[in-house]
Amino acid sequence: MTTWKDEIASRKTFAIISHPDAGKTTLTEKLLYFGGAIREAGSVKGKKNTKHATSDWMEIEKQRGISVTSSVMEFRYRNFHINILDTPGHEDFSEDTYRTLTAADSATMLIDAAKGVEAQTKKLFKVCRLRSIPIFTFINKLDRQGRDPFELMEEMENLLGIRSYPMNWPIGMGRDFQGIYDRINKKIELFDPDNPSNIQVKEVSGPNDPVLVDFIDPSLLEQFQEEMELLDVAGDAYDEERILSGELTPVFFGSAISNFGVQNYLEHFLKLAPAPVPRESDIGPISPMDGEFSGFVFKIQANMNPKHRDRIAFLRITSGKYTQGMSVRHVRLEKSMRLAQPTQFLAQDRNIVKEAYAGDIIGLFDPGTFRIGDTLAERTSFSFDEMPHFSPEHFTAITVKDAMKHKSFEKGLQQLSEEGAIQLFHTYKRFPELQIVGVIGVLQFEVLEYRLKNEYHADIKMESLPYSIARWIDGPEKDMELFKQKQKQLVTDRDGRIVALFDNEFQMNMTKDKYPNLSFYENSYLKNIW
Missing domain, CATH: 3.30.70.3280 (Peptide chain release factor 3, domain III)
Structure with a gap:
């Protein structure tokens, strides 16, 4: 029988950060697709007759084709319960992104293979480093011509100050893109440009396996083998401790729009990313495994459903278990309140939740009671660390x-x-x-x-x-x-x-x-x- 501690251990709550147009919303959609949360992924465009991305739910987002507010989406994949925080990529919304990152236990940084590390990526990465959370990197758009992978890794070290370990490695790029090699599991995933969803997986003994010549162009194979040798000799060693402390970023290559390399990334991510972690408060760290329920408000959104004119406070559960109808203490207001009908989300779609655990994000109906940074606790009166506001410009x-x-x-x-x-x-x-x-x-x-x-x-x-x-x-x-x-x-x-x-x-x-x-x-x- 699954215990409440097992439930907490199965949670993976992470944010996706990137510069505008790196493919962040597309990656989010593909992850939801794998989890069965959606049947087909929308394309992010500013035209009335196109599908709109699930995470871009506000009308202005649909018109402009950009994310301007953080979305929260939850789904299950295998034995994991995953909470994705899709943040606005546009630089004007960095404060909303910062607050969202306070609710995440790890982050995935998305980089465009042709553009490398861009200004907004650098800014958001700095926020992640302040919190010392693990950062996973997905280098996107490999099916288009981009920059040399070694050059991209060197740029990450020079501009962001983080070393990297490629979990997989591209074979070719752009028109010559033939697939990726999974360094951990020793397998090749072959890319079919005419049918990207038809991914053939070949088990191999390593980069020098003689069978590789049967399905990889000889000139690309030679280049790939040289690159693998260079990585093994000069690259960083695989170190899970450094990954969890945010000192080493695992790097994945793929194409979100073609849904290639996304599942490879997801499965490695779920093995490596941390379950909910302790949070600092004015009485010391609060462990997610504490039996007492607690959480903090990191976002408030009015009129998610214009028909209802409602206001929702997004609460990150930091410890214990929520059960429907439970009473908690609103620390700032020094009063008790009953949590009657919290919801969980797929962007603006929501479902009433009867129970939730540390790591989960729930939405509370807000009649004007909550502020960003508010702490709710079951019995003990304490406050989580406050969330700063950026100086306006x-x-x-x-x-x-x-x-x-x-x-x-x-x-x-x-x-x-x-x-x-x-x-x-x-x-x-x-x-x-x-x-x-x-x-x-x-x-x-x-x-x-x-x-x-x-x-x-x-x-x-x-x-x-x-x-x-x-x-x-x-x-x-x-x-x-x-x-x-x-x-x-x-x-x-x-x-x-x-x-x-x-x-x-x-x-x-x-x-x-x-x-x-x-x-x-x-x-x-x-x-x-x-």
Whole structure:
């Protein structure tokens, strides 16, 4: 009989990170396909008559063909229960991605074989390294002409500071792509460009097996054997301990769009990726095997189903077991609450869940009770480590065009702020008071305008502001009072904390020199993390 500890051990919860257009959503779809969660994979395009990717569920995502919000999908494969966190690849949504990574136990980094390590990949990789989670690498689009695999591995080491161990190796590339060699299981998977789903698997004794000449072009075979020899002599040794500590990344080659190499990656990943890991809290690490249920909110999403006008808080279960109807303690609000009908997800589709375990992601109906970072615990009162917000880099003053829509406009701003889609500020001691929205990237303004119009029926006017830096200010009371009297461009955040806005770093540094007793923080938790 399966115990609750067996259930936890079977969980694999991971995020997929990449630069835009590297094929992340396509890879996600193929993984769901293997798990039987979907019957066919959608193509990610911005046309009304095409299928849309399962993980791109918001209407604006379907129109633009990009992911702008994190999706959560769960499915079973063999004896594993897998939770995929599909993150927005677009650089403007890095804060949502960061919060999603706090809910993952490992990450898969997707790299385009032709482009290598790109800017967004580098940024997201840094976040993964901060958490020391294992990182698996899938080098995609091998059926198109790309860069030399050794060159890609060298670039990963130079730009990301991580060594790699190829779990499989490509034979040819682009038009000459003939398949992959699984170094661990010693088998060849042959690629058929006319029918990519028809994968022939050949067991071999190694790269120099004489039978290889029967199904691999001689010139490609010679090159492959030389590359294998070089890897064995000069490459890193296979080391599971270094993989689990995030020092060594297992590398897989394949083509997500052709569904080639994906299953090879999945099966190795499931053997190597960790089950749920302990989480840091203000009373020390919380083990997933603790009998007491606990979890934290890492995402809030309003109007996942526009017909229902609902709001869902995404909770990562960190320890123990959830059972339907159980009572838990909302630590920040210091009150008990009953979890009546949590759901699990396939993007926007959801099912009521009767039980769930550490590692799982469940959705809680949110009447306005939750904030990102909230801790829920069954009995003991403790809080998990807080999640920082990035300093916004773009700012706009925002008003509603029709005064009759003011109430729904305010509700929309409040909800989008609590989701973490925007940061909302109010001018400090200024009349009339202005509401200022801060975001990481300008595309978030477009999403804000779209969602306020379509979900809250509020047309807005935005006036761009010259600021590019926000800093939360703290220090001795006397110095703070002087600062608030003299400094211009001050706003307050949703908790009433003083935030200074600056046009540029020169202006900020001048102010720092003027007020040496004050601290200027990059995030709302008054900790400089970066």
